[in-house]
Amino acid sequence: MEITLYYFKIPFWRAEVTRLALFIGDIPFKDYRVEGKEIDKLKETGLLPNKQIAPFKQLPILDVDGKIIAQTGAIARFCGKLSGLYPKDNDFEAAQIDQIIDAAQDINYLVTLSGRDKEKKRLELARKILATKHLPKWFQFLENLLAKNKDSNFFIGNKISIADLAIWRLLGWLTSGLLDGVPTNILEPYEKLKKLREEVYKHPKVNEWMLKTYGKII
Numbered sequence: 001m002e003i004t005l006y007y008f009k010i011p012f013w014r015a016e017v018t019r020l021a022l023f024i025g026d027i028p029f030k031d032y033r034v035e036g037k038e039i040d041k042l043k044e045t046g047l048l049p050n051k052q053i054a055p056f057k058q059l060p061i062l063d064v065d066g067k068i069i070a071q072t073g074a075i076a077r078f079c080g081k082l083s084g085l086y087p088k089d090n091d092f093e094a095a096q097i098d099q100i101i102d103a104a105q106d107i108n109y110l111v112t113l114s115g116r117d118k119e120k121k122r123l124e125l126a127r128k129i130l131a132t133k134h135l136p137k138w139f140q141f142l143e144n145l146l147a148k149n150k151d152s153n154f155f156i157g158n159k160i161s162i163a164d165l166a167i168w169r170l171l172g173w174l175t176s177g178l179l180d181g182v183p184t185n186i187l188e189p190y191e192k193l194k195k196l197r198e199e200v201y202k203h204p205k206v207n208e209w210m211l212k213t214y215g216k217i218i
């Protein structure tokens with residue numbers, strides 16, 4: 001099977017969840033980082049560097065033997081199944097993972113909405129509401145789900161899944177300081193979420209990936 005993941009040149013959760021799933025599972029893939037004119041073309045026409053069409057003119061896109069899959073969750077599940085980070089034969093656990101990926105989408109959408117208005121004062125207010133209301137609410141929901149899983153520091157059972165990878169990287173973004181108005185210590189009250197992050201960072205393949213790809217742990 002020949003796999004290429006198309007995404008931008010950043011370690012954003014939408015792509016990183018799949019990159020890490022494949023890397024952890026020792027599944028060879030091409031990590032294609034779309035740049036410059038390729039991005040303009042994609043946004044205008046949906047055309048990908050492999051001459052295929054991205055159905056929603058968005059990334060990530062997965063090319064599997066010349067066939068295209070779009071949407072973060074669909075791609076992560078497909079690759080999670082290949083790599084053993086998403087169950088093939090346990091519908092309930094699969095749905096438990098799905099609910100976390102969908103929550104990541106909801107959180108991402110709230111962040112996107114909070115950045116839409118570029119007028120300084122309105123942007124500041126939207127980010128303040130995001131940081132003091134929306135994100136704490138969602139972090140607590142996730143914290144509750146982690147607390148329910150007594151088996152481990154992961155979301156489901158006692159092993160890492162694509163749910164953990166997705167939230168770990170989403171939280172990396174939210175605490176990076178890249179989002180004006182979102183403090184880097186926003187996760188401070190959430191012990192279980194902090195533990196989850198630590199646990200994912202401890203994974204030897206996660207470490208290896210970070211150093212090999214970005215030259216540092218990010």
Ligand SMILES: N[C@@H](CCC(=O)N[C@@H](CS)C(=O)NCC(=O)O)C(=O)O
Nearest residue numbers: 014043057058059060070071072073
């Ligand atoms: N629902 C999509 C959203 C993907 C998405 O928003 N991708 C962004 C990058 S993070 C993108 O391609 N934006 C370009 C655009 O929409 O023009 C998914 O889950 O993959």
